[in-house]
Amino acid sequence: MTSAGGKTGSSAGLGVAARVAEPVVLEQVVADLRDLQRRGGIERTLAIGELILNRFFGGDPAGWRDRRRNKNNSVRRLASRKDCPFSKSALNEAVAVYVASLTLPCVRTFGHIGASHVAAVLGLTEDDREPMLARAESGRMSVRELRRAIVQARRAEGERRGRPLLETPARALALVRTAVQAAREALGHIRQEAAVGFPLESELRKEFTDLEAILAEAMALTGEQPSVVQVRRSAAWSQRSA
16 A cells, blocks of 8 residues: 555656556545545545546646546546545545645644535635645634635635725726716717707706706815806705715
8 A cells, every 4th residue: 555655756657657558556545545444534535636647647736636637547446436535526635635734734743624614715826825724723623614715815815916996086086087978978869859958957957957066066176166057057956965
């Protein structure tokens, strides 16, 4: 049986992988998996992952990651056997956890962290995995709590990376420009309808009155002196909007 701590040479491993279709190879791996089934905790998962990686992928994580492109169906064939004690998803997860552990030696020393904790952080970058696992270890988080913490961390990171809000004056100016452009487009449509009679003339007149009042307030803010009519309409609009 391949030991949990040993490494199979690349050339030897690739040779075995090439002969994976042979029933004798699958039978031996199933026997090894049955032996590993007696183990407990994260060490069992790591040993299973190392066994699969070495026997079917030459001990090369890249080969396992490229299994679909390379049409390596070793794990599927193994899991399809009735005497295999683990499902395909469990075997693939074991390999993923083992590969992650190669850059996370802490998983072998933490007392609280299990294989499901490691699987939960696989979606994070390699730099973020160990701090999150250390947080889970110190806080004795359950897997559910860890997943919730990961979601919260991602949301916070997304907010930090999101598009920053414009400064208030610049944002206000951008909104004004957008409104002016919209008004120009609306006026163009109204001119096209004017020849046949605009069906909502009274409603349109009211909206233009409000627009004129807004313009009066804006002119006052910039130091311009609006007309008396504009001031009156601005006051009426403000009372209606209050």
